[in-house]
Amino acid sequence: MMEIERYEIRIAGFGGQGVVTIGRILGVAFTVFSGINSVNTQSYGPESRGGACRSEVVLSHAEINYPYVRRADTLIALSAVALDTYLKDVKKGGLLIIDPDAVRVGKNAADQRVVPIPAAAIAHDSGGVKYQNIVVLGALQCLIAEYIEKTALKKAIKATVPPETFDTNVEAFEKGRAHAKAFLNSKPEFRALMDA
Amino acid sequence: MYRFNLNPAYCKGCGICIAACPKKVIESTGRLDAKGHILPGGGDMSRCTGCRLCELVCPDFAVAIVEDEAAEEKNDVNPD
Amino acid sequence: MHSETSQNLIAPGIHYLQGAEACAEGAMLAGCRVYAGYPITPATEIMEHFARRLPSMGGRTIQMEDEIASAGVLLGASWAGAKAMTATSSPGFSLMQEVISFGIMTETPMVVVDVQRPGPGQGYISTSQEDVMQARWGHHGEGAIIALSPASVQDMFAMTIRAFNLSERWRTPVLVMAEETVAHMRERLVIPDLDSIEIIDRKTPQDEGIAPQDYLPYGHGPVPPMAIWGQGYDVNHVSLVHHRDGRITGYNAETHFDNIDRIRRKIEDNVADISEVEARFMEDSRHFVICYGAVSRTAVEAVLEARQVHGIPVGYIRLKTLWPFPEARLRELVRDAEKIFVPEMNLGMMKHPITEALRDRCRMVAAVPSLGCLHTPEQILARIQEEAA
Amino acid sequence: MNEIGHPMLKYLKTEGPSGPRLPLILCPGCGAGQVLNYTLHAVDRLLAEDNLNKEDVVFISGVGCSSRLTSHYLQFDSGWTIHGRSLAIATGALLANPKLRIIVFTGDGDAAIGGNHFIHACRRNIDVTIICVNNGLYGMTGGQVAPTTDTGEKTATTPFGNVEDPFDLCKLAETAGAAYVARWSTAHPRQTVKTIIKGIRKKGTAFIEILSQCPVHKKTAPVEMFKALRRLTARVKEGAAVPDGRIAVGEFCNRDKPDWISRYQDIIDQENRHKDTECTGSI
Numbered sequence: 041m042m043e044i045e046r047y048e049i050r051i052a053g054f055g056g057q058g059v060v061t062i063g064r065i066l067g068v069a070f071t072v073f074s075g076i077n078s079v080n081t082q083s084y085g086p087e088s089r090g091g092a093c094r095s096e097v098v099l100s101h102a103e104i105n106y107p108y109v110r111r112a113d114t115l116i117a118l119s120a121v122a123l124d125t126y127l128k129d130v131k132k133g134g135l136l137i138i139d140p141d142a143v144r145v146g147k148n149a150a151d152q153r154v155v156p157i158p159a160a161a162i163a164h165d166s167g168g169v170k171y172q173n174i175v176v177l178g179a180l181q182c183l184i185a186e187y188i189e190k191t192a193l194k195k196a197i198k199a200t201v202p203p204e205t206f207d208t209n210v211e212a213f214e215k216g217r218a219h220a221k222a223f224l225n226s227k228p229e230f231r232a233l234m235d236a
Numbered sequence: 237m238y239r240f241n242l243n244p245a246y247c248k249g250c251g252i253c254i255a256a257c258p259k260k261v262i263e264s265t266g267r268l269d270a271k272g273h274i275l276p277g278g279g280d281m282s283r284c285t286g287c288r289l290c291e292l293v294c295p296d297f298a299v300a301i302v303e304d305e306a307a308e309e310k311n312d313v314n315p316d
Numbered sequence: 317m318h319s320e321t322s323q324n325l326i327a328p329g330i331h332y333l334q335g336a337e338a339c340a341e342g343a344m345l346a347g348c349r350v351y352a353g354y355p356i357t358p359a360t361e362i363m364e365h366f367a368r369r370l371p372s373m374g375g376r377t378i379q380m381e382d383e384i385a386s387a388g389v390l391l392g393a394s395w396a397g398a399k400a401m402t403a404t405s406s407p408g409f410s411l412m413q414e415v416i417s418f419g420i421m422t423e424t425p426m427v428v429v430d431v432q433r434p435g436p437g438q439g440y441i442s443t444s445q446e447d448v449m450q451a452r453w454g455h456h457g458e459g460a461i462i463a464l465s466p467a468s469v470q471d472m473f474a475m476t477i478r479a480f481n482l483s484e485r486w487r488t489p490v491l492v493m494a495e496e497t498v499a500h501m502r503e504r505l506v507i508p509d510l511d512s513i514e515i516i517d518r519k520t521p522q523d524e525g526i527a528p529q530d531y532l533p534y535g536h537g538p539v540p541p542m543a544i545w546g547q548g549y550d551v552n553h554v555s556l557v558h559h560r561d562g563r564i565t566g567y568n569a570e571t572h573f574d575n576i577d578r579i580r581r582k583i584e585d586n587v588a589d590i591s592e593v594e595a596r597f598m599e600d601s602r603h604f605v606i607c608y609g610a611v612s613r614t615a616v617e618a619v620l621e622a623r624q625v626h627g628i629p630v631g632y633i634r635l636k637t638l639w640p641f642p643e644a645r646l647r648e649l650v651r652d653a654e655k656i657f658v659p660e661m662n663l664g665m666m667k668h669p670i671t672e673a674l675r676d677r678c679r680m681v682a683a684v685p686s687l688g689c690l691h692t693p694e695q696i697l698a699r700i701q702e703e704a705a
Numbered sequence: 706m707n708e709i710g711h712p713m714l715k716y717l718k719t720e721g722p723s724g725p726r727l728p729l730i731l732c733p734g735c736g737a738g739q740v741l742n743y744t745l746h747a748v749d750r751l752l753a754e755d756n757l758n759k760e761d762v763v764f765i766s767g768v769g770c771s772s773r774l775t776s777h778y779l780q781f782d783s784g785w786t787i788h789g790r791s792l793a794i795a796t797g798a799l800l801a802n803p804k805l806r807i808i809v810f811t812g813d814g815d816a817a818i819g820g821n822h823f824i825h826a827c828r829r830n831i832d833v834t835i836i837c838v839n840n841g842l843y844g845m846t847g848g849q850v851a852p853t854t855d856t857g858e859k860t861a862t863t864p865f866g867n868v869e870d871p872f873d874l875c876k877l878a879e880t881a882g883a884a885y886v887a888r889w890s891t892a893h894p895r896q897t898v899k900t901i902i903k904g905i906r907k908k909g910t911a912f913i914e915i916l917s918q919c920p921v922h923k924k925t926a927p928v929e930m931f932k933a934l935r936r937l938t939a940r941v942k943e944g945a946a947v948p949d950g951r952i953a954v955g956e957f958c959n960r961d962k963p964d965w966i967s968r969y970q971d972i973i974d975q976e977n978r979h980k981d982t983e984c985t986g987s988i
Contacts, residue, residue: 064502068332071504080332080502085357085441105613106693107501241709246727250734250920250927256894273733288712292746292894293931295738296729297711350800371976376800376969381825385793388786388822392765392797395784396805400797418787532722545782546802548760550718552777553784559723563777566724 042186044076047099048109049180052126053118055093058173061200062116063095065177066188069196070099074188079107092121099187114184115152116176117143118159127152135183137176153230155183155223162215167208174209178216182224190217238286239304240278247298249273253290259283262290324372331505335472335498336361336403338505339429340369342476343401346515348427349375350400352389354382354408357441358496359431362403383408387415390426395553397544399480403429405496406447407438410454417455419489420579421555423540425518427479429492431499432661434688442688443496445609445661449668451491452639458576460583462590463491463639465608469503475636481516482590486582487539493638495661497610497690518542521549534575535560538582584640591637593645597623601631603655603704604678606646606670608635610690611659618659618696626697628704630657638666643673650677655703659684659696713745717778726778731770734927736891736917737812737838741774743894743915744808744836747901755906763798763807767791767819770845770919771812771838789819792826795833796965803966806905807833813853814843816872820852827881829965830909835883836901837874837912840919848922860922874914879958884909886958890916892934893954900956909964916952 049066053059060082067080082095096109114135117123123143130136132151140156157179159172174197181193190213197209224230240262249269254262254276263279276299278284290299326341333341340362343351351366353359367377375398380386386402393400404412409430419426430451434444447454451463462482466475475492483490519541521531526541528549534540540560543549556564557572583590597619607615612634622628633649635642650656656678658667664683671681684691684699719727731738751757762781766772768788775783786794795807815837816823826833842860843849849862853874857866879886885907889897897915904911916938918930939951947953 064332067502072330072332077504081500084500104503105617106690107497107503107610107613108690110692243710246711246729248728248733252734252739252927252931255928255931289894291711291713292742292898293739293891294711294742295731295735297714297717297727297738297742300709300711302709350797352797352800371969371973374973374977376973378796378800378965380793380796381821384790385796385822385825388790388793389797389800391786392784392794392799393801394797395782396763396798396801398801400801414787415790543782545763545798546760546805549782550780551782552775552779553786554777555787556785558777559721561721561723563721563723563726565726565730565777 041074041188044099044101044187046104047187048112049097049099049114049116050109050112050126050129051095051116051118052122053093055091057093057118058170059093059095059118062173062177063097065193065196065200066097068199069188069192070097072199073192073195076101076187077104079104081107092119092125094122094126114180116180118172118176119143137179137183139172155179155220157216157219159216162219163212166211166215171208171212174212175216175219178213179220181213182217182220237304238281238284239302240281240284240290241300241302242275242277243298243300244269244275246296247273247275248296249275250295251276252293252295253299256289256293258287258289259285325510326507328507328509331507332502333469333505334361334500334502335466335469335494336431336500337365338469338473339403339476339492339494339499340365342473343427343480344369344373344375345510345513346477346480347399347517348401348480349373350389350393350398351375351377351402352380352386352393352400353402353404354380354386356405356408358433358499359403359405359408359429361499362429362431383411384414387412387428390428391415391419391422391424391553394424394426395545397546399425399484401427401429401480403431405431405433406435406444409447409450413450413454413456416461416489417457417459418555420455420459420461421457422553423487423534423542423579424489424553425483425487425542426489427476427483427492428489429476429494431494431496433496440688441496443610443661443690444688445493445495445611445665448493448638448662449665451493458580460488460580461491461639462486462488462583463493463637465493465636465638466498467609467612467634468498469501469505472498473505473507477513477515481514484516484518485539486586486590487518487542488583493609495610520544522547532560533562534558538578587640587642587644591640591642591645593642593649594634594636595649596632598631598649600629602629602653603657603700604631604633604650604653605657605659605696605700606633606635607659608638608666609661611661614691614693615659615696617693618700621693621697622700626701626705628700630700630704635666641669641673643669646670646673647677650674653678655679656681657684657696657700657703658682659686659691661686661688661690663687713742713749716745716748716780718780719778721777729778730773730776732921734918734920734930735770735844736840736915736919737771737774739891739894740771740810740836740838740897740915740917743897744901746898747905748808750898750902751905757806761804761806763805764810765791765795765798765807766810767815768845769812769814769843770840771810774810789815789817790822791815792819792822792831792833792835796826796829796831799831799833799966803832808905809833809835811835811837813837813839813841813851813874816874816877817852824877824881827878827883827910827912830882830884830962832909832964832966834901834904834907834911835913836904837914838917839874839914840917842919842922844919844922848919875912875957878910878912882910882962883912883958884960884962884964885911887912887956888914888916888952888954890934890938890954891918892931893938907959908967909962916954
């Protein structure tokens, strides 16, 4: 795995889209199952129950002092509001994962590498829309595979979700990965950018 | 025979024991003590039945009804 | 020590927990078996964790009708022999002051966690350090208080244990002045071998070989042994000024002074034992950042950048204990300085005792305020550059 | 001093290393002292007749004249605590040690500052015996209006008469869920002792209101007030109302219902049977 000085992931969407859950799963995957420090913070109170919802994971092999995102390496935007609010904080060349059914990007994201993952639609066809966050998580793992192995994420999913839903979660996770992989294969220039 | 024992250090002279006594045995001494209280005393204790209601109603744990064996013996010898 | 319920305590190893959860786990490990609370954002997660976990240790969690009652439960529980705690956030902390004052006077071991949010009034539900003065001066009357300031999930765990140990050792309420930041964040928590964690229990008259007829509830030394209800010591807990034997009549000025001065001095005379200060980058530093709590995380980044990128000789001092205030230790650390920066999530509160301690040792003490959110490293760095570059 | 004193002195600390603790701090003829006397008589009977350990008996009070009963002279474990908060503190003690048999002395002032705690203690049916000394005013602070003061009554803070209606504390306790509710007055000594015995034996919240006299602030001789309490009260009988203008005394409610500790014990037992690893909070 690549040495991480500091890597910042922000996930934003509506309350109920599982934004908080995937932040937590990422934290567990990195820290408990990959030995990489992480700090996970999240929105709370009324906003996390229906309004705009946000979750952050900061990663580093070193101690993490400042716990919040300063310039996001990755933004997962699952709502138009989320994109409007947080796009300005994404690094130039940063990764932007969106659900294209909910979020439109144009010139505003010209500096980012945009990966459209129709997570809700994919989830709808497998376990149900509530697994859209896990679809996104699978896609993210594929896109940042140099930082985190899929086995670590699967272990974190197992440790976090209700046992009876584990198989469905893994299915959603794999579908997300497959979709991201297909996207990368269809965009060789993107792949090259990732590798660089 | 019973004796009405009063602890003057605790008694505040409220008179509730006098009011409560069913046989009207306890009466006021009518004299002020050093703290300004008028203390109660046992009157005709031969009428006391030992019901101990005075002990029970006393707010200051100052009253005790004591079974007085000596007094009873004396009564036996000289009953009047 | 943990034999009865140790299988239910948190397991040694690496965990990934919220600060709130780490706090509750630390408390249970320290022996806390009674939790009482009233929901309030952003402290509620602590109570929810207790509610899930305490029954498996044979303990009890109760949601009371308000914060006064919640803190009140701690008094009764403590006197009946349990280690007990509550957690709240700032508005609730205001309500608890009555009980905290009472706890100081009756020398009752109890732990209160304040997950601070901004005020005054309802303020907001975000993060804050605006209760640090209320921690010391919020209760009516004299006395002293112990207040700890955690900066990480690991601290939330370890400092909660320490809070219980201090409260048992010194027979006094201990405050954990957390912030929303540390209570809500999730990060690595390393649990060592449980037997390696020191757990302190209060001294009882039985421990000291004192028989019930010889027992003075407020005597036998600066920290009186504490009789537990139900053990035949007929102890009366009283917050009216009292003699060492607990008698409340026969009031006089000498007794009053003896009573209250001992309660203050048992804490203030032991600052060196109680209050912890962390210092880094002290060599050849001309300026210092003095901070506490979550702000330390930002401050250390600012200090690193000031030193490494801008070549400004700034030292870093973190108050891990806010009260009793470690004045002597600060004066040891700062002999001669130019400028001192005090970043706080308030408009400058701990700046005051810091200034009082160091006014003859530096040219300036500057507040670096932030309200409702953690400073960014840039904010603190900008202030340092402005004054010290 | 006479060598044979009051029989309840065995439960009182008359002296301590720093000096004498009796007489009681209360004014002459105060009903609160009587209530302590009745309560100690009741406890005396329970210690003799029931399987009750003296070490387990704990007295708790708040602040006010009635709360002075739980002071340095009790030869029991006790806590003289915060105004209105005694029931919260009693709750804490039970949570720590459910074996304790807690008696809480309150006054009518506790129904104001501690009204909420009172309601919720009854609702939870915590296993305590609450003995409320109701003299219809605030005595300790000098005779101000209380939540139990009659409408129209003049007090130090209602110099033109009280414009508020008083609480019926027994109805409040019953509605809130207490297992046992009764009212007597200081002029009903034997009935009060019997009722306190019943209350302490009762599992759950027992609320016993005792109408009491404040001779000082009512500016009336103790004896007159003591006699009036007989005159002004009437015993409740099944199916019959008390005469107009009289205050009902007697037992209002006696029901069996699980207390807080019993219900919570089921959860503790269940959690220890399963040793549920799902919520060890490890991740």
